[in-house]
Amino acid sequence: MTLLDSPARASSGHAPADGAGAGPRRGPRRRSLAWLSAVPLLLVVAVAFGLPALAMADGAFTVTDPATGAADGYGLGNVTRSVDGAYRTALIGSVKLSALTAAAGTLFGLLLAQAVVTSRGRALREAVLTASGVLANFGGVPLAFAFVATLGNAGVLTTGLGLDRHGWSLYGFWGLALTYLYFLVPLMVLTVAPALDGLRVQWREAARDCGASTWQYWRHVGLPVLLPTLLGGFVLLFGSAFAAYATAAAMVGSSVPLVTLQIADALSGNVLVGQENVALALSLDMVLVAALVMAVHLPLQRRSTRWLG
Numbered sequence: 001m002t003l004l005d006s007p008a009r010a011s012s013g014h015a016p017a018d019g020a021g022a023g024p025r026r027g028p029r030r031r032s033l034a035w036l037s038a039v040p041l042l043l044v045v046a047v048a049f050g051l052p053a054l055a056m057a058d059g060a061f062t063v064t065d066p067a068t069g070a071a072d073g074y075g076l077g078n079v080t081r082s083v084d085g086a087y088r089t090a091l092i093g094s095v096k097l098s099a100l101t102a103a104a105g106t107l108f109g110l111l112l113a114q115a116v117v118t119s120r121g122r123a124l125r126e127a128v129l130t131a132s133g134v135l136a137n138f139g140g141v142p143l144a145f146a147f148v149a150t151l152g153n154a155g156v157l158t159t160g161l162g163l164d165r166h167g168w169s170l171y172g173f174w175g176l177a178l179t180y181l182y183f184l185v186p187l188m189v190l191t192v193a194p195a196l197d198g199l200r201v202q203w204r205e206a207a208r209d210c211g212a213s214t215w216q217y218w219r220h221v222g223l224p225v226l227l228p229t230l231l232g233g234f235v236l237l238f239g240s241a242f243a244a245y246a247t248a249a250a251m252v253g254s255s256v257p258l259v260t261l262q263i264a265d266a267l268s269g270n271v272l273v274g275q276e277n278v279a280l281a282l283s284l285d286m287v288l289v290a291a292l293v294m295a296v297h298l299p300l301q302r303r304s305t306r307w308l309g
Contacts, residue, residue, distance in 0.1 A: 053287070059280035082281035086257070091285060093257040094242055097173065101180040102237035106230060108181070109188025116189070117196045129193065132186035139183050140246035147179050148251065171252050179247060184237045191236060195229040235297040239290055259286060 060082075063075040081087065116128045150157055151170045158164055169175060199222060207217040223230075245260040254261055259282055266279035 056280050056283050056287070059277050060284045062277055064277060078277045078281040079284070081278050082285055087259070087262055087278070087282060090257040090259045090262040091282075093173075094259040095289075097177060097180070097256075097258065098238045098241040101177050101184055101241045102234050104177075105181055105184030105188050105237045106234045109185045109233070110192055110226075110230065112185065113189045113193045113196055117193060129190070132189040135186040136183055136190060139244065141250045143179065143182060144247045144250035147175075147182070151175070151178075171255060173256055176248055176252055176256055179251065180241050180244065184241060187240060188233050188237060191233040192226070192229055195226055199225065232297050235293050239293045239297075242289060242293075243286070 060078055061074045061076070063072050063077045083091065112128070116125050119125060147155075147170060149155055151163070151168075152158060153164065153170075155170070158168065158170075170179075203221050204217055207221055212220070243260070245264070248256065248258055249261060249264065254265065263279045263282045263286075266275040266282065
């Protein structure tokens with residue numbers, strides 16, 4: 001009876017009761033329309049990032065006539081000038097300061113995060129992570145003022161401990177590096193704490209059962225697993241220090257050569273007039289450095305997620 005009914009049902013055009021034939025027809029259409037939900041985000045990205053990037057690139061490659069200041073076509077003159085002389089010194093100084101503070105922030109942030117993760121006090125963990133979230137976003141002029149009032153020439157600790165008699169000066173390379181660590185170390189704590197939580201207890205127990213010491217466990221198991229996260233955190237800290245401007249401008253001015261300060265001087269005409277396009281070329285150099293940083297950070301982040309996810 002079933003065999004006789006099935007051709008009749010097929011010829012009458014009735015769909016199967018389970019709806020198997022209707023599902024594949026609606027699935028591709030739903031997937032094809034899913035990208036429409038991302039249109040507002042794409043518009044915001046295009047307006048907020050795309051247009052400024054195009055304007056920056058246009059100005060960086062636009063050559064102006066020194067006599068009239070009018071545009072004289074496109075060329076590489078501004079880009080060449082941005083990597084020569086004082087501008088090159090500032091670019092190297094920014095890279096040096098960012099690499100040093102990122103390395104120190106990675107080390108101290110890892111030690112602090114490990115101490116917090118392994119502590120038994122839940123209140124201590126929550127307090128440190130909350131404070132890290134606040135301090136990681138504390139920068140600019142308020143941070144510079146706090147350090148000037150504490151470690152400046154007439155600061156509380158400088159006069160109380162007599163640091164000025166030992167040659168201490170906040171308004172230099174090392175003083176600026178110490179100031180940057182104030183927000184880089186908390187940022188590293190927030191970055192590496194989830195990775196430390198992802199280290200499975202079974203790995204440590206297995207290493208202990210095999211006779212491995214604590215140092216051997218960290219050398220052969222813990223640090224290799226955390227290495228992508230640590231390198232990604234270093235890259236993130238490097239980018240944050242490389243792009244910082246307000247703290248250095250308020251505290252050291254132009255006494256420490258940094259590319260962000262050179263951009264501000266070129267835009268405002270403090271040194272030379274008509275160097276706006278050179279400032280845009282310096283900004284393009286920073287974008288290229290940031291692109292290299294992100295090109296290193298994203299694969300490391302994916303690898304770390306695969307191990308600790």
